[in-house]
Amino acid sequence: MxxxxxxxxxxxxxxxxxxxxxxxxxxxxxxxxxxxxxxxxxxxxxxxxxxxxxxxxxxxxxxxxxxxxxxxxxxxxxxxxxxxxxxxxxxxxxxxxxxxWLSDDGRAKLEAFGIAPPVPRRTDGGVDLGLGIRCPHCGSLHTRAISAFGSTSCKALYVCQRCQEPFDYFKQH
Ligand SMILES: [Zn+2]
Missing domain, CATH: 3.30.300.130 (Fe-S cluster assembly (FSCA))
Structure with a gap:
């Protein structure tokens, strides 16, 4: 679009x-x-x-x-x-x-593909703790990082505490 x-x-x-x-x-x-x-x-x-x-x-x-x-x-x-x-x-x-630079369409497609899209950059100067990474399978925010690197170096590996599914998070940079 x-x-x-x-x-x-x-x-x-x-x-x-x-x-x-x-x-x-x-x-x-x-x-x-x-x-x-x-x-x-x-x-x-x-x-x-x-x-x-x-x-x-x-x-x-x-x-x-x-x-x-x-x-x-x-x-x-x-x-x-x-x-x-x-x-x-x-x-x-x-x-x-x-x-x-990732479009809104791109973010939605990533999530549908099972990859959590990058959270928008904080503009208030605060430290980004990587909170609020939403599970692309069930939508839960109860997720935690397992590894700083997922299937490629631009992704991190997360696991959802609710549905127990692992997923890639497209790291913000
Ligand atoms: Zn989940």
Whole structure:
């Protein structure tokens, strides 16, 4: 969904042709969580059309993210299939990705996939104790961390005290 208020965190293309290219690139999914598109993740940053040269900019969710190479290849393939055979995909590391770039759709899809979405960053300057991580299976807030690292380094492993199910928490960063 396109939000009415455009912020820097969620850049949008400016022309109709760039929009069309954006929409093709936006069909590429995260190989680790295939329900999430790179648009949901906020990984898709910019589409630039200069003459017939297409350039797409993406930012990995964390540095050294192994999924970024697969995403880059998938964007090139998707664009080639839709008539843009010479697209360039640049990996942009600054500004660094933050969980704030994850869309509301993306958060809902993560939870439906069984991964607790990152809790929003605290703005009151308080220390985030990791409280209030909701179990994606039963919705209970009675959860606790088992390990700082889950199935990948950007996730932590939690267990629900109510339904006893373990789950990944997509860490805020
Ligand atoms: Zn539970």
């Amino acid at each position: 396109v939000s009415a208020v455009e912020t820097e965190a969620r850049p949008r293309p400016t022309s109709a042709r760039e929009r069309a290219i954006w929409d093709i690139a936006a069909t590429v999914v995260d190989p680790e969580v295939p329900v999430l598109t790179i648009e949901d993740l906020g990984v898709l940053r910019r589409v630039v059309l200069d003459g017939e040269q297409v350039t797409v900019e993406i930012t990995p969710t964390y540095s050294g993210c192994p999924a970024i190479d697969a995403m880059r290849d998938d964007i090139v393939v998707a664009l080639a299939r839709h008539g843009y055979p010479d697209a360039t995909v640049n990996v942009v590391l600054a500004p660094a990705w933050t969980t704030e």
